[in-house]
Amino acid sequence: MSTAMTFGQKQFIPTPPDKGSFPLDHEGACKKTMVQYMKCLYTNNSKNSLCRDEAQAYLGCRMDHGLMAKEEWSKLGFQDKEAELDEKTK
Template sequence: MSSMTFGQKSFQPTPPDKGSFPLDHEGLCKKSMISYMKCLFINKNDNSACRKEAKEYLSCRMDNNLMAKEEWTKLGFTSEDVSNKQ
């Protein structure tokens, strides 16, 4: 007897929209990741208060080929955020 019920659809996994997100096994961006996590903790998970840290972390990941290079506006940063070299 089969464990599948008639009429039940099978699950079809789909890949993420932007592809894989490799882990940072060598800890190349650990410092910026910890800085971002501390900022989130201090600000009670309000990510809008941690935009500078988030940008530094994403920049580190792009610079070390841990994610595809993407325009800042596509990652949710405004042109004002990009022009401020914080």
């Protein structure tokens, strides 16, 4: 009976998100920066705008360790930080 119900239905094939928490950091390569970010959120009552430096460090760690695709900082919401880095390198 169960085969009759699924006959003719399309099979769902999941796709991973473009951006997100995949792949997971099973080896803990970025655990230290993640904990610093979480502590910052805790001490600042979850106001993430006060933890931008910690967030950037965490995302940078993930990019450096191949846990997410390398992106320009401006695409991740750090336009002001990218301008500061450009000024420092000149």
